[in-house]
Amino acid sequence: MSLPSVDADESREPSLDLTAPVAPADLSVVICAYTDDRWDDLVAAVQSVLDQSRPVGQLLVVIDHNDGLLARARDRWPALAVLASTGRPGLSGARDTGVAAATGSVVAFLDDDATAAADWSQRTADAYARGPVIGVGGHVEPRWPADRPSWFPPEFDWVVGCSYRGLPQTAAPIRNAIGANMSLRRSVLDAVGGFAGSVGRVGASTAGGEETELYIRARAAFPHGEVLLEPAAQVLHRVTPQRATWRYFVRRCYGEGRSKVEVGRLSSHDAALASERAYVTRTLPAALLRGLVSRDPRRGAAVVIGLGVTVAGYLRARLSQ
Incomplete structure (x- = not known):
């Protein structure tokens, strides 16, 4: 996929209305799935969208190159749009398939192992009324x-794809939303060219960063717009027993470090690490102090190990690049 440069010239900023009001009915919700192992989670995720207090306009289930799961999902939800991913294997390709089929003015993404609170659609839509808004995360x-x-x-809940200590507690501008609960205006997605297939998760890999790269590119293309975090738009994300282990913690930190290099290659290393600098200088020192006085001394060690392994992954990827 050919992606626009992030070195935006404000005089050439696309002319889009980033203040247009949004209602829940304007949301196209995309849920991507790739494995039968999370079938019960997928059913719960779909049902949580169907049970919204304010119905969304469209729900799309995209199956990432798994014919058996595709047939099973189409049999389970004959009235829904259940699509086979037409992109390369991986989350980026599946999400782009959903975007291509979306009809709403806002495309929202929910992980297949996450369930949305009953007022999620309303809270997400309302956040778009807070000035020129490119996208909203919850x-x-x-x-x-x-x-x-x-x-x-x-402070390391990002390892399991969740909000972490250090993020704003009230509605505030952020660099990028967390992939399990994010949305963007459809017009913005069309303007910047969708997700970068060279970065992000494929299957059960520990790579990430596709949403970070996309939001960086969108903010560069629309410098007068904001990405907002709306903490009131909540989802519950299931953590499997395998992810609640030291082994996964280390693998995911290392994968995140490597992913930042690819994000930096596609955008800029300054943009790719802007939020991380504040995280390392402000959030982690406090986390280390809390860990040292914790009842479990391993918590402090986890802070040091997590940071060290992430940096190691980043440096290794930079040297390889």
Whole structure:
């Protein structure tokens, strides 16, 4: 896919109305799935959208190159648009397939193992009324397999695809939304060319960053617009037992470091690391102090290890590049 440069010239900013009001009926919701192992999660995710207190305009289920799952989903939801991904294998290609079929003025993305609160559609739509808005992200709450692991720092909940300590607690501008609960105006997606297929998750890999790269590109193309975090637009994201482990924690941190290099290659390394600098200098020192006085001394160690492994992944990828 050929993507526009992020070095935007404001004089050439596309002329789009980023203040147009949005209603829940204007939302096209895209849920992408790739494995039968998360079938029950997918059913719950779809049902949570169907059960919204204010109905969305369109719900699209995109199956990422799994013919058996595609047939099963079409049999389960004959009245819904269940699509086979027409892109390359991976989340970016599946999301682009959903965008191409979306008819709403806003395209919202929900993970197949996340369930939306009953007022999610209304809260998301309302956030678009807060000035010139490119896209909106919401709060992603982890649903642990049992109790939260005592060693797992809340500042690292991004490891399991959830909102982490350090994010704004009230509506505020951010660089990018978390992929499990994000949305953008359809006109913006059309203008910037969709997701970059060279970055992001394929299957069960620990790579990421496709939403970060897209939002960076969108903000560069529309410098007068904002990406907003609306914590009141909430989803619950299931954490599998395999992800609540030290092994996954380390793998995901390393994968995130490597992903930042690819995001930086497509946009700029300054943009790719802008939020991370504040995170490292403000959020993590406080996390380390909390970890040191925690009842579980492993929490402090997790902060140090998580940061070190992420940096190692980043440096290794930079050297390879």
